[in-house]
Amino acid sequence: MNDFLTLSTGQRMPVVGLGTWKSAPGQVKQAVLAALDCGVGSGKALRREDVFVTSKLWNTKHDPEDVEEACRTSLAHLGLSYLDLYLIHWPMAFQRGKELMPRRDDGSICYSDTHYRDTWAAMESLVDKGLVKAIGLSNFNARQMDDIISRARHAPVVNQVECHPYLSQADLLSYCRSVAVCVTAYSPLGSGDRPWAAPDDRILLTDPRLAAIAQRYQKTPAQVVLRWHVQRGVVCIPKSVTPSRIQQNLQVLDFSLSEDDMKLLESFNCNQRLIVPAVERDGKRVWRDAEHPHFPFNDPY
Ligand code: NAP
Numbered sequence: 001m002n003d004f005l006t007l008s009t010g011q012r013m014p015v016v017g018l019g020t021w022k023s024a025p026g027q028v029k030q031a032v033l034a035a036l037d038c039g040v041g042s043g044k045a046l047r048r049e050d051v052f053v054t055s056k057l058w059n060t061k062h063d064p065e066d067v068e069e070a071c072r073t074s075l076a077h078l079g080l081s082y083l084d085l086y087l088i089h090w091p092m093a094f095q096r097g098k099e100l101m102p103r104r105d106d107g108s109i110c111y112s113d114t115h116y117r118d119t120w121a122a123m124e125s126l127v128d129k130g131l132v133k134a135i136g137l138s139n140f141n142a143r144q145m146d147d148i149i150s151r152a153r154h155a156p157v158v159n160q161v162e163c164h165p166y167l168s169q170a171d172l173l174s175y176c177r178s179v180a181v182c183v184t185a186y187s188p189l190g191s192g193d194r195p196w197a198a199p200d201d202r203i204l205l206t207d208p209r210l211a212a213i214a215q216r217y218q219k220t221p222a223q224v225v226l227r228w229h230v231q232r233g234v235v236c237i238p239k240s241v242t243p244s245r246i247q248q249n250l251q252v253l254d255f256s257l258s259e260d261d262m263k264l265l266e267s268f269n270c271n272q273r274l275i276v277p278a279v280e281r282d283g284k285r286v287w288r289d290a291e292h293p294h295f296p297f298n299d300p301y
Pocket residue numbers: 018019020021022089138139160161185186187188189190191192193194205220222223237238239240241242245246248249275
């Protein structure tokens with residue numbers, strides 16, 4: 001098992017990265033430094049090519065006129081001259097402008113009818129200009145991916161989607177394999193710190209079935225889950241601001257899970273999406289963007 005996976009562009013992408021969503025501004029810098037220390041070694045001079053940096057294009061920046069500026073803004077914030085990978089965050093476009101969540105008076109989101117196909121063409125120009133080494137997708141379903149791939153000059157190299165044992169994504173994974181798109185698992189540990197977690201929600205990392213497997217390998221539950229991801233060819237980006245966990249999460253290449261345990265983890269699947277933005281409507285919790293014509297999760301995968 002290698003530390004890297006080769007993308008369709010020939011770039012080498014680490015199989016385990018670091019996620020930063022929810023990391024407080026005061027914590028994210030030391031988390032990144034801790035992760036870099038694990039990867040490169042403390043105090044060693046770090047070259048730009050030693051690090052793989054991914055960022056995403058937000059929903060209000062889908063208009064082809066806005067894509068380059070949005071990318072340049074991210075580059076400026078990061079102090080970089082190029083990104084290794086730039087993703088369209090969601091297939092749905094929101095109304096253009098400075099507001100990240102443009103809303104009407106009644107609280108509903110103002111959508112835009114910009115098609116992700118047109119956004120993709122603008123993303124391709126970023127590769128031509130050398131601002132990004134590769135481009136990809138996030139939260140796209142197989143039909144939408146196919147729509148892009150069939151027209152692309154630069155094919156998407158990655159689809160970053162929610163994936164963990166409670167949402168194993170077997171069908172999307174096999175589609176992605178067939179078109180040479182790497183799947184990156186977001187919320188790979190089940191996102192226990194997601195802000196909308198309800199007190200009675202099941203927590204993946206404390207699932208007793210997982211604890212039993214972890215005990216057999218003398219590994220932590222998180223290491224077993226991350227190992228499951230990489231062993232099925234999925235890149236993962238666990239978030240942590242805790243240095244000991246950051247280190248632990250990168251140590252998943254020195255053991256392997258038996259075929260039976262891989263299947264056992266696969267059997268946890270209950271197609272449970274934890275990360276879809278939801279709102280209260282008529283007393284019921286519903287997916288906020290389900291009516292958007294490009295909402296991805298109305299398709300089975
Ligand atoms: P996650 O990585 O599944 O889980 C993060 C939680 O697990 C945190 O509470 C963290 O705690 C804890 N944790 C991490 N390592 C652990 C370990 N070894 N033992 C025990 N607990 C551990 O959740 P996520 O942040 O939702 O997903 C990861 C990344 O995916 C995000 O940060 C973001 O970059 C990306 N993402 C992308 C999208 C998208 O739409 N493309 C959506 C969601 C997330 P501490 O931090 O306190 O250590």
